[in-house]
Amino acid sequence: LASSVHGFSTPAKFGVRQGVKLQMATAIDAETKTSLATAANEARGLAMDSIAAAHSGHMGLPLGAAEIGAVLYGSQMTYNAADPKWMNRDRFILSAGHGSMFLYSWLNLAGFDLPIDELKQFRQYHSMTPGHPEFPSSEHNTPGIESTTGPLGQGVANAVGFAASEKMAEAVYNTDEHKIFDHHIFALAGDGCFQEGVSAESAAFAAHEKLDNLIILYDANEVTLDKMAEYTQSEDILKRYEAYGWEGYDIDGHDLDVVEETIAAAKASDNGKPKFIKCNTIIGKGMEETEGTNAAHGEAGVPYVDKAKKNIGLPEGEKWYVSEGTRDFFKTVQEKNTANYDEWQKTFAAWSEANPELAKQLDDAINDNVLPAEEMITKIAQQGTDAEATRVSGNKIIQDIAALVPNYVSGSADLHGSCRNYINDGGNYGAGFDKTYAGKNLYFGIREHSMGSILNGFAYHGIFKISGSTFLVFVDYFRPTIRVASLSELNRVSYVLTHDSIGVGEDGPTHQPVETVSGLRVIPNLDVYRPGDAEETVAAMVHSVTRKDGPTALIFSRQNMAQNNDMDYMERRTGALKGGYVAKKESADLELIILATGSEVEHALAAAADMPGARVVSMPCMDVFDRQSDEYKEEVLPAACTKRIAMEAGVSGLWYKYASKVVGVDKFGFSAPGGTVMKEYGMTADNLKAEIASMD
Numbered sequence: 001l002a003s004s005v006h007g008f009s010t011p012a013k014f015g016v017r018q019g020v021k022l023q024m025a026t027a028i029d030a031e032t033k034t035s036l037a038t039a040a041n042e043a044r045g046l047a048m049d050s051i052a053a054a055h056s057g058h059m060g061l062p063l064g065a066a067e068i069g070a071v072l073y074g075s076q077m078t079y080n081a082a083d084p085k086w087m088n089r090d091r092f093i094l095s096a097g098h099g100s101m102f103l104y105s106w107l108n109l110a111g112f113d114l115p116i117d118e119l120k121q122f123r124q125y126h127s128m129t130p131g132h133p134e135f136p137s138s139e140h141n142t143p144g145i146e147s148t149t150g151p152l153g154q155g156v157a158n159a160v161g162f163a164a165s166e167k168m169a170e171a172v173y174n175t176d177e178h179k180i181f182d183h184h185i186f187a188l189a190g191d192g193c194f195q196e197g198v199s200a201e202s203a204a205f206a207a208h209e210k211l212d213n214l215i216i217l218y219d220a221n222e223v224t225l226d227k228m229a230e231y232t233q234s235e236d237i238l239k240r241y242e243a244y245g246w247e248g249y250d251i252d253g254h255d256l257d258v259v260e261e262t263i264a265a266a267k268a269s270d271n272g273k274p275k276f277i278k279c280n281t282i283i284g285k286g287m288e289e290t291e292g293t294n295a296a297h298g299e300a301g302v303p304y305v306d307k308a309k310k311n312i313g314l315p316e317g318e319k320w321y322v323s324e325g326t327r328d329f330f331k332t333v334q335e336k337n338t339a340n341y342d343e344w345q346k347t348f349a350a351w352s353e354a355n356p357e358l359a360k361q362l363d364d365a366i367n368d369n370v371l372p373a374e375e376m377i378t379k380i381a382q383q384g385t386d387a388e389a390t391r392v393s394g395n396k397i398i399q400d401i402a403a404l405v406p407n408y409v410s411g412s413a414d415l416h417g418s419c420r421n422y423i424n425d426g427g428n429y430g431a432g433f434d435k436t437y438a439g440k441n442l443y444f445g446i447r448e449h450s451m452g453s454i455l456n457g458f459a460y461h462g463i464f465k466i467s468g469s470t471f472l473v474f475v476d477y478f479r480p481t482i483r484v485a486s487l488s489e490l491n492r493v494s495y496v497l498t499h500d501s502i503g504v505g506e507d508g509p510t511h512q513p514v515e516t517v518s519g520l521r522v523i524p525n526l527d528v529y530r531p532g533d534a535e536e537t538v539a540a541m542v543h544s545v546t547r548k549d550g551p552t553a554l555i556f557s558r559q560n561m562a563q564n565n566d567m568d569y570m571e572r573r574t575g576a577l578k579g580g581y582v583a584k585k586e587s588a589d590l591e592l593i594i595l596a597t598g599s600e601v602e603h604a605l606a607a608a609a610d611m612p613g614a615r616v617v618s619m620p621c622m623d624v625f626d627r628q629s630d631e632y633k634e635e636v637l638p639a640a641c642t643k644r645i646a647m648e649a650g651v652s653g654l655w656y657k658y659a660s661k662v663v664g665v666d667k668f669g670f671s672a673p674g675g676t677v678m679k680e681y682g683m684t685a686d687n688l689k690a691e692i693a694s695m696d
Contacts, residue, residue: 027257028075035329036074036256039109040066041312042322044286046108047101048305049319050122050129057123057131060283060296061099065188065219067254068279069102073110074333076263078183080341081111081334084143087366088183088344091146091162091461095155095189095199096219097132102188104129107144109326111334114142116320135460135488138549147460148488151480153196154453156216159187160202161457163214163274164442168409168429169463171437173362178351180344184267188217191229194237201450203274207245208445210272210431215263216241218276219253221283223294241276253279272431286312365407365463368491373539373546377573379404380542383534385565390556390598391498393534395420397541402426402440405465405545409458410496411442412469413451419469419556421496442466448474452481459485459492465545469496472555473504473513475520485551486525493551494544499558500530501649502665502681503599505674512669512677515651520553521622522654529621530555531576532583532601533563536620539576543624555598559674562602564618572618579624580617580636588612592692593637595619595646595658599683604647606685607692614692615641622654645692649683663691 028036047062073079077090094103101122107114114128121127128142132150136142146162149155162185169181193199206214218237222229242248247269251258259279266275284296287308295301301308310316352359363369371379380400383393402408402423409429416422426440444451451468458466475482475497485493502512520528529540529552537556544552564572564583575581580595584605591613596604601618608614617636619625625633637644637658645663646655652664665681678684682691 028260032075033256035325036067036070038323039074039326039329040070041286041314042326043069043102043105043109044312045309045314045321046105046119048287048301048309050101050104050119051299052302052305053120054123055302056299057101058098058298059101059287059301060221060223060298061096061190061219062102062105063287063291063296064221064281064283064285065099065102065253065279066285067256067259068188068217068219068281069106071256071259071263072186073106074330075260076267077186078337078340079110080337081113081144082338083341084112085462086341087463088181090183091159091185093147093155093159093162093185093187094133094149095153095159095187095193097149097151097155099190100129100131100133103133103145107142109322109330110144111330112144114144116322119320135490137487137489147456148484151484152190152192153194153199154456154481154484155187156189156193156199157202157450157453158457158460159185159214159216160206160211160450161454162461163206163211163457164209164429164454165458165461165464166213167209167211167437169461173358175351175355177354178347180348180351183213185214186217187215188219190219190221191224191233194218195224195233198449198453201447202453203241203244203246205444205447205450205454206274208430211274212270212272214274215266216274216276218278219281220278221281221292223283223292223297225294225297227294238276238278245273246276247271247273249275249277251277251279253281254285361406362463368548370405370546373542373577374574376404376542376546377538377570377577380538382569383538383563385563387560387562388534389558389560390531390534390537391418391420391558393537394496394541394554394556395422397534397538399424401541401545407463408465408467408545409440409442410467410469411444411451411455413444413448413474414446415470415498416441416443418471419496419498421467421469442468444468448477449481452478452485455493456481456485456488456490459490460488462492465492465494467494467496467544467554469498471499471511472497472516473499473511475516475553479519482520482526482551482553483523486523489525489549490551491547491549495551495553496556497553498556500555500598501557502669502677502683503557503559503649503674505559505677506671508671509668513650514665514668517555517648517650518654525550527552527621527623528555529553529576529624530598531620532596532598532618533561533572535563535569535572536576536618539573540620543577543621557599559599561599562605564601564605575618576620577624578628578632579621579626580619582615582636583618584608584614584616586613586615590615590638590641591643593617593641593644593659594688594692595644595655597648600647600649603683603685603688607688611692619658643695645688645695647683647688649678649681661691661695663688
């Protein structure tokens with residue numbers, strides 16, 4: 001029995017409505033439909049065999065959404081498996097990342113460089129098929145993976161970032177004569193994704209900014225892990241999305257003709273509305289013992305794999321089976337895709353010849369060609385000598401960064417006026433009002449979690465560098481996205497986080513971060529810069545756009561801070577690029593090292609002014625300093641000098657790796673003028689001197 005869409009024990013029973021009328025008149029021809037149906041069942045078989053071999057994984061989605069995968073990779077998506085980084089490819093994001101064997105199966109069938117042997121190594125050490133999809137990095141380099149997913153809802157929100165970035169690319173690089181960007185963003189998501197609030201925040205943003213290049217496919221199988229979905233949700237998710245301003249479709253997710261026609265219609269609809277396709281499916285379809293129940297979600301179906309494969313027409317006893325017919329079918333798909341790709345290359349060549357400066361800018365953007373940090377800091381003028389908040393310094397420096405890095409854009413969660421990361425003359429991004437898709441300033445609204453995910457989407461898309469801002473204390477709203485950016489090594493992302501300590505003052509402890517900087521520092525591969533003056537701020541911002549292997553958090557003050565004018569400005573910049581440096585050298589035999597960061601550097605300098613044997617070390621970024629050579633670290637912090645004290649207006653714990661005594665803030669603040677709070681909590685030069693005296 002040839003594997004077929006009809007080879008299931010339980011027929012689909014859906015009362016399906018269509019949110020909008022389909023405009024497509026042409027159905028799939030019979031031969032293509034048979035090929036897609038066969039491929040769908042063979043993809044099911046690949047997933048079942050891989051999960052059974054690993055004794056781990058999630059079988060429900062790969063079996064339940066197989067027809068969706070067949071239509072996407074076998075018909076509707078534009079891609080070139082031989083050039084998986086082609087800039088104008090359609091992007092597919094598996095927001096329901098637990099169903100990763102869905103993606104790995106289709107990448108193999110579609111001809112990406114993901115061998116069947118890697119599917120056999122599903123969830124094994126150093127394989128190309130980890131438990132959840134991972135964006136190519138130093139750990140994994142699986143072609144066709146567009147974003148790291150697993151935390152539910154993130155993929156939906158990332159897809160919004162992709163779509164926004166694509167719209168920006170169209171506006172910046174397309175010309176009237178040549179269109180080089182016109183691709184679509186697809187994301188497949190489940191009930192868990194839509195229960196997570198980040199998807200709701202992002203859906204509202206996408207509709208408001210009219211991202212009609214975005215197509216979300218809702219795998220509506222009525223199941224979550226613990227219970228059937230009705231146990232925890234009762235809203236009509238499709239109506240909710242239509243209320244946001246999306247175009248909605250409600251279809252049988254197993255009917256190849258309907259899936260094909262609906263996706264084609266969604267692609268063709270350029271009406272200013274993102275598209276939401278509710279695909280009613282049976283989770284674990286084809287495995288009668290578990291299908292349609294929450295037991296199908298994980299690997300509970302492993303004992304029934306052989307029976308299920310036989311039931312859907314796969315050869316008995318053969319594992320990881322793919323027919324010659326399916327391989328031949330995808331060869332014809334790739335031939336079609338290659339023809340489209342070759343035509344695009346001709347357009348791109350003509351565009352490049354007609355627009356050499358723009359072509360150079362795009363090439364630099366895609367290949368992340370920027371000046372080295374040591375050179376970039378020389379291109380920015382010396383900052384002022386008067387006391388100044390680092391958020392104000394940052395506002396000046398971001399203008400230089402935007403000029404030096406043309407593909408740099410920024411945004412804020414409704415706090416441009418406070419965080420000061422607005423790019424002057426950059427224009428505002430989006431639809432309506434004074435906005436255009438070429439604008440460099442994004443307004444995310446009060447949606448911090450969504451902002452973080454959209455930033456990641458921009459970074460994954462691979463053209464623009466982007467930063468986003470809010471008050472530091474609110475970073476916990478989107479901390480999960482920073483974690484994913486760090487593990488995905490997204491160097492195109494940075495965060496402008498202001499109002500950095502109890503120095504915020506009158507707003508009180510709800511707005512005074514004390515644990516937050518250290519909480520960010522413990523995230524692996526996140527560089528956290530808390531500069532101590534304007535020149536250190538130059539180095540921090542330059543680092544954020546020149547780093548190659550991960551994101552950077554920029555921690556800026558609300559209150560004014562003194563400049564270290566006794567030290568050459570370029571020496572401060574160079575030192576800050578190394579994460580830590582000697583900000584004041586001792587004038588006698590070294591007896592004491594005072595370490596400080598941010599607004600506390602000025603107190604350290606003042607306290608050491610009448611201590612000839614005291615050295616002050618400014619430590620704007622612990623992680624960068626820790627990556628320096630042993631020789632440099634010994635030069636700055638000689639092991640022979642064990643009398644060391646550190647000062648920061650935040651929790652003290654992390655400083656003990658450098659110092660034996662720490663003047664910190666290990667409790668929440670209170671509402672009063674910032675100077676009063678700082679003084680009461682010992683963040684003064686006088687208190688630092690007293691603490692040093694107590695060490696004798």
